[in-house]
Amino acid sequence: MDSNRLKGKNILITGAAQGMGATNAEHFAEQGANVCLGDIDVEQARRVADAINRRGNGEAIAVRMDVTRREDNAAAVAATVEAFGPINVGVFNAGLNKPRFFMDIDEDNWDHIMDVNTKGMWLGMQETARQMIAQGRQDYPYKLINVGSIASRKPLVDVTVYCTSKYGCLALTHCGAVALAEHNITVNGYAPGVVVTPLWEQLDKDLIEIGFKKREGQAYEDIVANELKIKRVSYPDDVKGTAAFLASSDSDYMTGQMIHIDGGWCIQ
Numbered sequence: 001m002d003s004n005r006l007k008g009k010n011i012l013i014t015g016a017a018q019g020m021g022a023t024n025a026e027h028f029a030e031q032g033a034n035v036c037l038g039d040i041d042v043e044q045a046r047r048v049a050d051a052i053n054r055r056g057n058g059e060a061i062a063v064r065m066d067v068t069r070r071e072d073n074a075a076a077v078a079a080t081v082e083a084f085g086p087i088n089v090g091v092f093n094a095g096l097n098k099p100r101f102f103m104d105i106d107e108d109n110w111d112h113i114m115d116v117n118t119k120g121m122w123l124g125m126q127e128t129a130r131q132m133i134a135q136g137r138q139d140y141p142y143k144l145i146n147v148g149s150i151a152s153r154k155p156l157v158d159v160t161v162y163c164t165s166k167y168g169c170l171a172l173t174h175c176g177a178v179a180l181a182e183h184n185i186t187v188n189g190y191a192p193g194v195v196v197t198p199l200w201e202q203l204d205k206d207l208i209e210i211g212f213k214k215r216e217g218q219a220y221e222d223i224v225a226n227e228l229k230i231k232r233v234s235y236p237d238d239v240k241g242t243a244a245f246l247a248s249s250d251s252d253y254m255t256g257q258m259i260h261i262d263g264g265w266c267i268q
Contacts, residue, residue, distance in 0.1 A: 003030065067121075067124060070127065121172055
């Protein structure tokens with residue numbers, strides 16, 4: 001790994017207190033980036049930031065943010081700039097899921113998932129892009145990175161709202177790439193499949209609660225057996241390399257792309 005690959009990059013990551021967000025923050029900092037970890041669980045985000053700072057290389061701060069609030073997104077961008085200087089990369093990772101079968105979806109379930117996963121991403125993209133435009137053009141592109149999902153390509157009957165939110169993520173990636181190209185801002189994303197994180201651990205329990213699975217671990221086993229060409233689930237370490245590629249100058253000529261990191265679940 002090139003310890004200077006991201007040197008000089010100032011990066012905001014949402015949903016960075018745990019899971020893929022925390023792993024990406026650690027990995028980016030190992031490659032020289034300065035990272036702002038935004039999360040509603042700011043105490044856990046601070047613990048991750050403190051660990052990054054103890055290791056050296058890139059620096060880290062943590063800010064409390066509710067991604068569904070515009071003012072929190074704007075404040076996180078401002079905190080990144082105040083701590084490190086001009087922002088170069090935004091990674092919109094915050095997300096959640098709560099499974100329901102189609103006819104069991106209610107307004108609370110719909111609003112909660114769509115607000116965090118889609119509205120939160122849109123607000124983060126917009127506020128980060130606003131700052132990038134104000135900073136003026138640079139020799140290399142600014143980058144917005146959206147965390148999608150296999151659910152933006154595959155209809156899954158137990159998580160209709162989550163699928164809808166991640167189809168929205170795909171649309172934001174495509175539309176953002178077109179809208180922001182004139183400002184030298186690229187918009188790309190990556191779409192994981194089954195990643196062992198606290199979100200998936202809770203989902204495993206929720207699928208039993210709605211009667212879709214009978215025991216913990218069955219969801220993992222069924223997907224590995226029936227969907228994945230690489231016969232194992234993934235972990236945040238399987239994803240971090242693609243995230244770093246999208247944050248680095250190696251991806252400067254890409255925009256509007258969603259890269260799947262899903263063990264071959266969705267082959268296009």
